[in-house]
Amino acid sequence: MNSGIRTEYLKKKFHRVEALRGLNLDVPTGAIYALVGPNGAGKTTAIKILMNIFPATSGRAEVLGTDSNKLAGRAFTSIGYVSENQHLPDWMRVDGFFAYMRPFYPSWDRDLENELVKQFQLPLDRKLARLSRGMRMKAALASSLAYRPKLIVLDEPFGGLDPLVRDELIEGLVERASETTIFVSSHDLAEIENLASHIGYLEGGCLRLSEEMTTLSERFREVELTFDRPPISPETLPGTWMQVNTSATVLRFIETRFNEERTVAEIRRLFGDVRNVTFTPMSLRSIFLALAKAGRDWA
Numbered sequence: 001m002n003s004g005i006r007t008e009y010l011k012k013k014f015h016r017v018e019a020l021r022g023l024n025l026d027v028p029t030g031a032i033y034a035l036v037g038p039n040g041a042g043k044t045t046a047i048k049i050l051m052n053i054f055p056a057t058s059g060r061a062e063v064l065g066t067d068s069n070k071l072a073g074r075a076f077t078s079i080g081y082v083s084e085n086q087h088l089p090d091w092m093r094v095d096g097f098f099a100y101m102r103p104f105y106p107s108w109d110r111d112l113e114n115e116l117v118k119q120f121q122l123p124l125d126r127k128l129a130r131l132s133r134g135m136r137m138k139a140a141l142a143s144s145l146a147y148r149p150k151l152i153v154l155d156e157p158f159g160g161l162d163p164l165v166r167d168e169l170i171e172g173l174v175e176r177a178s179e180t181t182i183f184v185s186s187h188d189l190a191e192i193e194n195l196a197s198h199i200g201y202l203e204g205g206c207l208r209l210s211e212e213m214t215t216l217s218e219r220f221r222e223v224e225l226t227f228d229r230p231p232i233s234p235e236t237l238p239g240t241w242m243q244v245n246t247s248a249t250v251l252r253f254i255e256t257r258f259n260e261e262r263t264v265a266e267i268r269r270l271f272g273d274v275r276n277v278t279f280t281p282m283s284l285r286s287i288f289l290a291l292a293k294a295g296r297d298w299a
Contacts, residue, residue, distance in 0.1 A: 080144030
């Protein structure tokens with residue numbers, strides 16, 4: 001499968017701070033890939049290297065098959081980039097902003113522009129400086145979608161936005177997902193869960209996991225075992241179990257490689273008869289909280 005974005009052993013140091021530590025990332029063409037992680041994980045650093053805003057210390061990054069350090073000029077006519085702190089020409093009206101942008105992009109679609117203006121309810125006669133943060137993000141996104149880019153890169157696009165605006169932005173992205181690759185970094189796990197086809201978890205400059213959302217959801221379960229008497233936890237537990245704890249006659253843990261038949265067999269081997277076993281699917285937020293607490297790789 002072709003890659004919209006690929007990095008190999010990508011590293012970035014700022015003096016003594018190592019922001020990226022050998023990042024190996026592969027974003028399939030056509031994917032909606034969400035890169036998530038705590039503040040300071042290296043998400044924005046990775047995106048700025050991909051967009052050739054600053055260079056890597058070592059390693060390699062490719063965007064649409066081109067080395068990121070060679071991205072310039074015409075290459076950006078295939079890439080839409082929107083960041084949390086997007087700088088817009090505040091003195092321009094919205095209609096003037098679009099008129100200014102059109103000549104830079106040979107593939108600019110006026111019909112799509114008009115459709116996006118209506119969808120996002122953008123006030124064409126108002127200056128960008130007088131727009132709310134949500135409206136500014138809509139204007140920035142519309143200007144990045146109107147030329148039908150092959151890749152859209154979004155750095156924390158949902159931060160500080162009210163739920164209605166987030167929903168409108170996501171709707172605009174999803175409607176055009178079939179014709180582009182979308183790479184988005186975000187803290188908003190609830191929204192990402194409804195948007196992404198693939199997910200990557202970055203922590204401390206290292207990619208802890210990267211996989212399809214459906215695969216991730218299927219392999220994590222909260223497990224609860226109920227016994228007739230307080231259980232004795234074996235000295236050695238399966239390596240795929242984490243956060244094992246007991247309370248009275250209940251033992252709980254998180255299974256990171258869930259397979260009902262195999263998991264039940266492991267429980268019987270370790271504990272014999274168990275009064276009751278429950279398996280509960282986990283939200284994306286719960287999964288990443290568990291990973292963050294464990295501080296381990298579960299790829």
